[in-house]
Every structure is written in C-alpha cells, then in structure tokens.
Amino acid sequence: MIGALVRRLDRGTGSAGLLAKGLRYVFPDHWSFLFGEIALYAFVILVATGTYLAFFFDASMAHTVYQGSYEPLRGQRVTEAYRSVIDLSFDVRAGLLIRQVHHWAANVFLAAITIHLLRVFFTGAFRRPRTANYRIGLTLLGVALLEGYMGYSLIDDLLSGMGLAIGYSVALSIPFIGGTIGTLMWGGDFPGSGEWITRFYIGHVFLLPALIATLIAVHLALIARAHHTQFRGPGRTERNVVGSPMWPGYMLRSGGLFLAVAAVLVLLGGLAQINPVWQWGPYEIWRSTNGAQPDWYLGWLIGALRIMPNWELVIGGWHVVPNPFFGGVLFPAIVFGVLWMWPTAERLITGDRREHNLLDRPRDRPWRTALGAAMVSWVALMFLFGAADRLLVQMGISYEVQLIVARVLVFALPAVVFLVVKRACEELRRADPPEPAPAKPAPAQRSTL
C-alpha cells in the first residue's frame, strides 16, 4: 500500500529521492534545541487563531454606542474596533477562548524565541557557517516584537491607546526623520489621528506575518542546508550529525511537541485570563490608567523609558534628540546591535575564522558567556524596573528608592555579573575532568541517503 502511494508520488512529482533523504535527515536530540521548534509551533497557532479572529474583528475607528451583553460598558461611546472585540469576547461562541489562545501564543512565541536566541548565543551556534542564519533569527525577533505591539494596539482599549501614544512619541524621537516615520505609520498626529488603524491592521494581519513566515522559511532552509549543530560527544565530529532520523521517531516526538504547545496554549486560553479589554474600557485621548504596562516582551522598553533622566538634546531650539529616543530606540538598538555584530567581533577578537558544527559549552568560552550574561542582566534589570510601579503596590517598595537603585545598577550590575560569570566559568573548567584524548574519527558509516 505504502509502496503504491510512494510510486504514485514519485511518478507524479519525482520526489521519492528527496523524500527518502528527508525521512533520514538527522536531528541531534538535545532538549535545548527544541525552543526554536516551540517558537515555530507557536507561530503556526498564531496564524490559525489570528485568521479566525480576523473574521470577527472590525478595524474601524468609527464611533458607536456599546449595546452588547456586558452591562458595565452599555451606553459607553466606543469605537467599532473595540466593540467588535468585546462582542467577540462575550457573544461569539469560543471567541474568547480563541482570542486568549492567540494572545498567550504571542507571549509564548516571543519567550521561546528569546530562549532560543540565548541558547544559540551561549553555545556559539552563531559562528560560521551559521552567522547569516543567526542574523535572520535576530531580524525575526525584531519583526515579532513589532508584530506583537501592533496586535495589542489594534483593539483600541485603554491600554492599547496608551501604548499607541508612547509608540508614536518614540517614533517622533528618532533624530531628523522621526516626524516623518511617526506621521507615516500613524497617519497624522497621535493622539488625534484615527488613520493608524488601517495601517496597523494590514501590517499586523498581512505584511508582518508574511515577512515572518518568509524569514522562518529561509531560516529553516539554511538550517537544513548546514544541518544542525551538536554538542561534543562520543562519535560526534565537525563532519557528521548524530541523532534521530526524521522518520519515524523524531517526527512523532516533534509532532508531540507541537501538540503540547497547542495544549498548553489552549489550557491557558481557557483557564488564565489575558488582556481583559472589557475591564480596561475604551481609550479616549484624555484617559489613562495607573500601572499601565505593555505585553511582557516590551517591558524592557518601558523600564528604559522610565529610568532615563530627563535629558533631551536641544540645539538652537531644535529638539534633535527628544527624551524617548534613549530608552525607546537607543537602548534596544544597542542590544540588537551588539547581538548582530557579535559573530564578527568574536572572529576578530579570537582570530578563529573556521566553521564550527560542534557547540561550545558556555563554560568553554568564559569571555563570551560573561558578556552575554552581563547583557542579559542589563536587559533583565530594565524588565524589573519596568514593573517598579507594580512592585510598589504589591510589596510597598518605594518607587523613588527603586529608581535610584536601578540607576546605579544599570552600570554596576553588568560589570559585576561579567566578573562573576567569567570567574565561575573558569572555575568550572578547572574542575572538569582532564580532556580525553582527541575523539577518534567516527566509525565509517556514511550515509548517502
């Protein structure tokens, strides 16, 4: 039966050779390699749920009076966009479930990309021949951040309106071209213009997802071309890949991972409330709420915006660098810039221009690991400070004290973390058993399939 099927496929498409090769493609089995897959599967779920939501969402800033089934909003002036999301949440069967799955999937998508990036960084998987692919991945992360921001902005609830205002101000703060970028994306002054919603909508449901999907396709194609990296181990060399072939074991296990991602997201979507926009109420330009926060993946930027002293570069009456630039543009640009340039920098520093298919353990490269850890601590500090207002309310820690401490730690923490981690790596290496004799070449068992 299977033989007949394959024959038909091959006669029609000539792809049996490719199929056989694909079924034998080898995946190294280490658990830490699976976070990229988790991100991929979260994206699949995002596309599926997002498509469903789009059937019900009305991307319109026209005003209406809410008359739906949620009593505390009845009679309030709202936009059609907001009204359609409330109706979706209250009056569409399974609508709220799917909306919440979509939102949780966005949070998990970005978290999984982040862990995947850290794994790649700390094991040196970004080195040749994967530097280009590493940068594609970084680009993916940046696009995903923008995609998430646009998504929660579209609803036009109180939090999204405040986020739009902040985003617009950050865009304006880019020297010289900020005014053009801001008015181009928002369609005019914000608050005020309602043009933004059609632009954000097409961006969120088509342009950026298409870009993300394309980048993912290239990312995967390049992985398949170079094959996966692997940790050192018996029989593992720079020239081979040891692990499970695609069929049957790996495909089942990876399919199981996809189902597990879906299960976690659906369970969260059903049991844990996320972005209850009926509780935030509709946005008006003169309204705001205390303790407003962006979704987690932009939490580092609100922390950076809040921690900045009120510097603004004004020359001859020209606001060349308005204040939001430092926290909203410069800070993420530094983080992304360092990550982007690191493979080149490491090549220059170490002089090692070879290709590497065997991974480092973090301790094997104390300098890189310490630098990465310092950077993680820097960004984590911003995340923490971004939640300082909630820390005050929940735990009574004075905001003013937190600000002073955070401003000191911005400089002190990365330095301390760098030194501690570097030392720790060196100690760990010293404690390692002496290197075994260089691994003998893998037993001859070439596979040309």
Added chain:
Amino acid sequence: MTRLALLALAVLALLAGSAAAQGPQKTAGPSGPQAAHDPAAVARGRALFALGCSGCHGMDGRGLPGEGPSLAGAGAAAADFYLSTGRMPLNGEPGSEPLRGEPAYPDAQIADIAAWVASLAPGPAIPDVDPARGDVSEGMVLFTEHCAGCHQMVARGGLVTRGLAPSLQQATPRQVAEAIRVGPYTMPVFPETIISDRQIDSIAAYTELTKDPHDRGGAGLGNVGPVPEGMVAWIAALGALLVVARIIGERAR
C-alpha cells in the same frame, strides 16, 4: 508610642498653646444640611480626641506645626474616613502616608470623634451613598475620568510618586464617597459641582464591581495587566514546555 506618651504630648501641646494651623483644609465644603450636633456625642468625642489625637492635632483640633494639620472644616466625613479605615491614629512619622489598617476605635467611638470634629467648623458630612442607586456603566466612565490615573482602572491601586494610591478592594462605598469629598493625603478633592452625589452612587457601584470583576477569561491574575500575564507565560507555559522538551530530548549532553 504608648497612651501615656501621647498624653504627655497632649499636655505639652496645651502648654505650647494652640499654634498656627497648617493651612486651611481642602474640602468640598459643607454638603447637605448640617446635622445638629448631639452634645453628648461631641463631649464623648472630645474626651477620646484629647486622649488619642491631640498629640498631633492639638487639644483644640486646630493642628500643631510639624505634627498634624488643623481639623477645622475637615468635617465628619474626614474623621469617619480616617478612623474607620484605620489610617488614624497615624502609624509613622508626621507627614508620612497614612496606610489602611485595623480601626483603632469601635464604630460608636468613631461616630463620637466625628461628631466632635464636625463641631469645630462646618465641613463635609458623612455622605449618604448607595451603590444600588447608581449606574455601573456611568460609574465606570466617571472612575476612568477621575480615579483611574491613580487607583488603576480596576481599582487595584497605583503609584502617585512619593505616595501610594491604595487599592480599593477593601474600601466600603461610604469610605469611597468620603474620600471623594475629603481628598485624603495627596488625593485631590471632588466637590459636588464635579462629581454629584448621584454620580458618587455610580462610582461606588463600579468600585463594588471591581471587588469581583467579571473574569470571564478565567483566573484574573490580579487584574493588573501584563506583568502577571508575562510571568504566567514564562513560568507556567514555558515551564511546562521545558518539561516536555526534557522528556522528548536527550538530557545529558
């Protein structure tokens, strides 16, 4: 600080004489017909005040410089608010933010002290509030316009800078109404011209709703937005998926 020490302070205050007030009260002014003061209650209140409050506010309730403000014109509403929420007697340095706690006096004594404070000068009376008369949708709009900037949209409390806007989960409708009219600590005051008595009923209806908000989506996660949501995504979702990844993948290197 013991009662004895408070008493000593009160004596000192008497010796010093009634000093200059801290400045006029911010109040919404007398609202409604002033109830005639029950002389017996005022007398009981005066005695309680002398014992527990005069150390900072002076024997005559007109304030002591650097210690406590004058209560002339604060009205029964202010006295009832501060005492029934346990914010007074102040647990901290003068000028520090009074925080909610267990009331130090039983209700009857609070009423007596409020009567004595109300007798000092005309001030806002204890408002008559009933959430059942209010409209929760109107209350939500009013809360957004006037209250959410400090207390957070679902009344979970917020940061004022150099202060804390409390969560309103424990505030009774009466305390909410009193705070609106009195403007405790750094809170602004809202006179009848800005928020009418009828509108206070609506706001109270909304704050009552926030005590049990409509968490249609499941666990409310504190109703404070993305910070706990992000923690759930990282800890619950990625934690679970990490376990799955460890089952699927190879654990040793």
Added chain:
Amino acid sequence: MSRLRRAGRAAAAGAAVLLLRRRRRPAPPEQAGGGVADAGGAPPPGGRVLPEGRPDPRAEAGTAVCLVLAGVAAVAFMVLYGVEPDTQALGVALGACLAFLAAAAILAGKRVVVQERHVEERPPMADPAAERRAARILEEGAGGISRRRLLGGACAFAGVATATALAAPLLSLGPGAPRRGRDARGRWGAGVRLVTEGGTPLRADDLVVGSFVTAFPEGAEKEDIASPVVVIRVRPEEIRPSAGREGWAPGGIMAFSQICTHAACAVTLFRYPLFREPGPAPALVCPCHYSVFDVLHDAEPVYGPAHRPLPQLPLAVARDGTLRATGPLSGDPGPSWLLTDT
C-alpha cells in the same frame, strides 16, 4: 460532576503513563559500525534500511489509551460548544484533547516505533568548484557585449527610475510632519470657553482648592492633541509663576495641556497633599512613565523623564463666572520632535 469525571480520566491516563515509564527498555543500539545496512544508495534487496523494531505492547496500549481519551475530549469539546460554550470548559476540553494527543505522539515516538541513533555525514557548506563554475556561467552569459558600461549605466538608470516610480504612490500615505507652532495649539485662543467632557461650560466656582477636572475648548474636536486640558485649583498664594504668566491663574485656577510632553499619555494624576513639609508638593503626574510636573511653577518637570513643561493655558473668569482662555497654549502640546516649538 463532569469536572470530577474529567479529573478521573486524567488521573487514569497519568497512571498509565507512569506505569509504562517504570520499565525502561534498554537504550537503542548505537549504530556503531556494523549496525544495519544503511550505506550505499538503495537498500540491498531483501535487506532493511532501518533496524528492526521491538514491539512494546504496554507502550502501544498506553498510546491507544491516550488517543481514545483525546477523542473523548474532542467530542466533549463539541458538545460543550453546542450546549454550554463556557470559556473555561471549552479550554479544558480542547486542551485535554491536545494534551492526550501530545502524550500519544511522544509515547509512540519514544517507545512504539523503531528507535535508532543515526549518523549522517554533514555536507560541506562551501564548494569551491561549484563557486567557480557558477561565477563563470554568470560571466560568460554576458560575454560578447562590447558596450558594457553604456548598457550597465542605462540599466541602472532605468532600474532606479522604475523602482522610484513604483514606490511613488506610497507618498499618498502622506509622510508629513507633526504640526507645530500655531497649527499645533488647536482652537485655544482669547475668549474660548472651557467646557467639560459633557459640553457644559466650566465655571470658576465649580472648582475648590485641591480639585481637578478635564476640559476642552468649546466647539472644538475633543480628539485633537491640543484639546484636552487639565484644570486644577490651588491656593493662589502658593503659585510662583514665571515672568509673563502673572494673571494666568485667577483665584488659583490653572489649566495645562493634558497630553504629556514626554510620550503623549494623558496626565490624569493630580497630587494635592493635605500636609506639606514634610510631604510631597502639589504636582501633576503622568501615569505612563511617572513624569512629575510642578504645578506651582509653570508645570516645569521636576521628576521622571519629561523634559518640557506642560504647556499652560492662560485663564480668566468671565463676568458670568465661566472660565475662558485669554490666549493660546504657551507651547506645543504633546511629545517633542525635531521642530517642536517650546
């Protein structure tokens, strides 16, 4: 009731999985050297490509149990969808279905199907011979052209011009610039009355010391960056206006643009302390990034990231007791950009 049954089902499945995990089978054979005939293109006639699987009846049973439970949960989801579409019940039913499927797939992947460890040779990334050949093909394709530079130049010109032309309609999206100066300051001007959100004119005696309210220019679009102002009242003797702003605050009433000069959020936090020294001073605060503006002194920023003061609206009390502007806002409202007029 149904919840109990669901919990029971989950427990049974969990127990099944645990039982199955207890007895680990020996690790799959490392295909070292003389494993299975996997070398060469086609499998030898009659030989195997993959090692032979070893049946594990308990794992198969566990997988089957998981699959059946998944199907049951899926049916439950559909029933709930039709009868009682409660978000939590729907989520648990569908989530359980997916979780059982995941368990089945993982169990099958680890226990039921053939386990093997395979070694694949890694194809070299770069192939110098292929590189040379590709370059030569590209070059030789353009061989025999005598006027390369002319053609190249013309090609570049046509390409850039066409690309620009195709992109030109994007200009219709209106890359403009934020308004500034007079344009930015909206409808405010001498004589404009302040009205509340509901449209009633605001009167001076509507405000007492320590109160605040949002107001708009009468008859203007409320959703304009210049429109909302926050009107506050303090004690007149507290105010320390800078030169030129005397008389802007009749009776201690002041109006400031409500849109924060840092990041455009609405300034909805008015801090008016009962008790000063020690204690905080009166201020307007933006709840987005906690910029603090000293309302007693021109709303200058005193804490947090904001750099510019909130523009002030000069006020007067008309004969009928209503509040009116006596001029435009003192600066551009909203966040700074290159040409903001302070």
